[in-house]
């Protein structure tokens with residue numbers, strides 16, 4: 001059974017192409033985090049190797065081994081694991097792509113098709129990307145590559161052109177809330193809150209329903225960020241210090257926090273324009289409305305710009321302390337941010 005929720009046309013296309021036996025040798029799935037790209041890739045890997053007529057069945061030995069990452073013909077490459085740990089790795093290395101190339105040149109070992117899922121195609125080093133390109137240009141038989149990325153903008157253009165590109169989208173909040181309340185038997189109010197806070201990303205919403213701590217941690221982080229708008233200078237710089245110290249060991253959590261902040265700030269803008277239906281953090285509507293009255297629209301846009309730039313800079317090795325302190329200055333004095341929007 002294909003399990004991805006909310007990407008029906010993509011799922012139907014892959015399922016029917018698989019049934020016809022006319023799948024492409026390489027796919028690029030792009031779209032926001034937690035919208036089902038990896039789950040769809042796993043489903044496709046299962047469909048290609050399933051032992052049942054009704055593939056992917058999720059029950060046969062092959063499907064179960066793929067789910068457990070034990071199937072020798074299905075590889076997942078990402079920034080976790082290997083060699084210096086998830087926290088500090090920034091690139092998928094040439095060595096990893098060399099291993100993939102070697103494996104792709106061999107016939108499938110236990111299944112019918114070798115599947116290589118590269119989660120984070122934007123993280124391929126330039127050497128690794130060029131090596132992968134060579135394989136995509138002359139694909140071996142019975143091999144499918146599935147590349148996952150948030151956007152195709154940061155993937156080598158020549159790689160994009162060799163792949164069938166499928167774009168994953170955010171899922172409508174009401175549809176997601178209904179799905180969650182029916183599937184996980186939670187009350188409507190919680191389903192609505194989780195769907196809304198997920199920003200239409202089913203992967204996050206489902207994890208938050210299954211694990212209350214994820215939801216509690218999110219709300220705690222989000223509320224701290226909300227408090228920063230009216231915090232004094234000392235509190236703001238203390239936050240900058242904490243965050244930049246944490247960045248060395250857990251860069252991903254800092255970037256995720258900035259993305260929460262981006263959403264929160266966008267909500268303030270929506271509150272200014274009375275676009276309540278667009279607000280994601282609907283459970284803190286009153287504080288958002290209050291902040292909307294304290295800042296000008298240009299101030300909020302300047303802060304939004306600064307957060308976006310900070311996310312970008314942190315991805316490009318700018319000193320975290322400098323980035324975070326600049327952000328705090330933008331909060332103190334948003335009109336001083338030199339930007340034309």
Ligand SMILES: [Zn+2]
Pocket residue numbers: 046049050051052055056057058059060061062063064
């Ligand atoms: Zn199966």
